Amino acid sequence: MEKIFKMMTLSAATAVFSLTLVGQSFAATSSFTDLDKVAAKDKIIALQQSGIVSGITPELFAPQAAMSEAQGVQLIVNAFKLNLDLVRFVKEPKATDYFVKANNDSWYANALITAAVNNVELPKDLDPNASLTREQFTHQLIRAIEAFGKLPLINPVVVDISDMDQMNVEYSGSIQRAINYGVIKLSADGKMNPKAEITRADAAEEIYNAIEYLKAHQAPSAPAEALTATEGMKLITETLGLVNTDIKIKIDPNSKMTRESFTYLLIHTLQTSEKLPMIKINPVDIKDNDQIDILNSGAIQTAIAIGAVQLNPDGTFDPKAEITSADATEIATNVVEYLKSHQVPSAPAEALTATEGVKLITETLGLVGTDINIKIDPNSKMTRESFTNLLVQTLQTSGKLPMIKVAPVDIKDNDQIDILHSGSIQTAIALHIVKLNPDGTFNPKTEITRVDATEIAKNAVEAIKALPNNK
Known part of the structure; x- marks a missing residue:
């Protein structure tokens, strides 16, 4: 896997949680109408009225519907406001980089990537479409609130669980702490039902209980105390x-x-x-x-x-x-x-973004601080075609490039060049800023690397110096 430069901030989930239980989001305009027989009705309504959870429609919550692994991950990501805002990737991440059973084109792909990059503890063989059990979701939630809620370690009072023999031994510690935190309760006969599929209602109740625990157990801050x-x-x-x-x-x-x-x-x-x-x-x-x-x-x-x-x-x-x-x-x-x-610039062999391309051009041509009004998507990857067009347009709008007569050359893959860029490319070829390949092609749609872009920009500097008015 390619190296990842992580640059992000994690919001402590101790006051306000913002999450949805499904892929869609609706305003909490009214209470759910399908919760009459749900024990946690008041908790779910409270979460909905606070804008924390939503349903499959504004009126329906589908409380008995089973949750999938992907939905559970989405809950945790949203609950702790995890994001990729300050993450610098060497290459565009894919969900399958972290979870082999994931689908990169699915609705949950970004949630899986966000969870993995933020070090949420999840199994590498996680199946996003599989049903999520009570023990799995409880374990993931408890590990999350302890990590991101900054909870101190505790020695839980061990509770006798009647169906402990059905429980994954790796989850037993988390489940004991979940009981101590009041996140879950055992049934009247002392069972946890670890292998049962967790419903949307049960997951929402656990989230509500976790929020209440975190609100009541925030670590006391001492802003005026010297730091160790x-x-x-x-x-x-x-x-x-x-x-x-x-x-x-x-x-x-x-x-x-x-x-x-x-x-x-x-x-x-x-x-x-x-x-x-x-x-x-x-x-x-x-x-x-x-x-x-x-x-x-x-x-x-x-x-x-x-x-x-x-x-x-x-x-x-x-x-x-x-x-x-x-x-x-x-x-x-x-x-x-x-x-x-001030993001770290791309590696020499990495495709340049438009922002980096503009920065390279203005710095190389000595135009830093100059107002160059050229419309371009700052996050798009630059191709040989787009970079050459941007370079020539910048030269022209800055007054560095006078009108010159260009004798068009035959470009074998000219049919692949955007007609709006053809003039800039012909100009760049005429000034020896860029060269065609030995077979006469230009490869206009090929992404341009920092190395190639730097060489072209330097060629532009030499070309401008060589113009008659600059000799």
């Missing part, structure tokens, strides 16, 4: 979406973190996890620089350059001051905002 190294590392990895990533940094886990040590740890983590693109730093004058450990000075200058930290009004940094949870969170959040707008 363990807490600092946890804050950094969770904010940057690096949970379960192996970041090897030597540090005393119980030491109190200073502004200096936290900033170093944050920047070092960014660099070792390959999240931080190369940037040119102009060192600033720090009035108390003599108090900064020389090994940390580079990281602090980098943090200042990307806007993660700021100097005090008097130009000091206070490197030895202990850092609080509130201050550390603000710094980590500043980094997330920087990463959103």
Whole structure:
């Protein structure tokens, strides 16, 4: 599998959950009309009226309908607001990259990808279309609330379950904790019915109970308390979406973190996890620089350059001051905002996006800051045709390319070229910015890599220099 650069934030699911039980979403305009014989009626109605769950129609919930594995995953993804907003993929992910039985064209594909990338604990042989059992859903939900709800580990009071012998031994711990948390209850005869298919009503009730437990057991925050190294590392990895990533940094886990040590740890983590693109730093004058450990000075200058930290009004940094949870969170959040707008550039052999293509062209041609009004989908992958057209249009609209007489050449695959791009391609060929293949083809629809695009942009610079008016 290709390497994935994870850059995401996980919202703590301790207050507001937003989820649906099916693929469609409807406004909660009225209570469900098919819950009269459902014990958890009030809970389901409360969830619906809060906009948390919806039904197969605005009026119907289909409480006895069995849930599939895919629907269970969708519940957890939506419950914890998991997303891929800050994820940088080397290649477009597919559900089958993570679950071999998945269908990449299905409604649930994105949910499976999101769950996998966010480290939701799911079996690799998960069958999205298979019915979900009570023990499977309960295990997945409990592991999720413990991970994303930041619940402390507990030693549950072991409850006697009459049908324990029918239970998957790997799920027994989660189910015991689910009973202790009040997420599930045993039947009157002490059974859990682990192998029974879980219904939409039962799943909704478990979600409701989990929400109530999380609301009542939020870890007390102490924003003004100095952060320990363990807490600092946890804050950094969770904010940057690096949970379960192996970041090897030597540090005393119980030491109190200073502004200096936290900033170093944050920047070092960014660099070792390959999240931080190369940037040119102009060192600033720090009035108390003599108090900064020389090994940390580079990281602090980098943090200042990307806007993660700021100097005090008097130009000091206070490197030895202990850092609080509130201050550390603000710094980590500043980094997330920087990463959103400064994605790591694509690898040399990776297809260029339109955003990257525009950036490459404007930088190579010295047009950074110039207002170039060319309509293009910023996230689309660039082809040889689209990149060449964008380059020539940019040259023309910026006034760098004067009117020239072009003698059209025969392009063997000209029928594959968009007629709106043909003029730009002929111009690029005439100026030796691009060349045809030995067989006379141009391969217009082939995605263009950073290496090829850089070479073409450099050819454009040389072509402009060689024009009569520029000699």
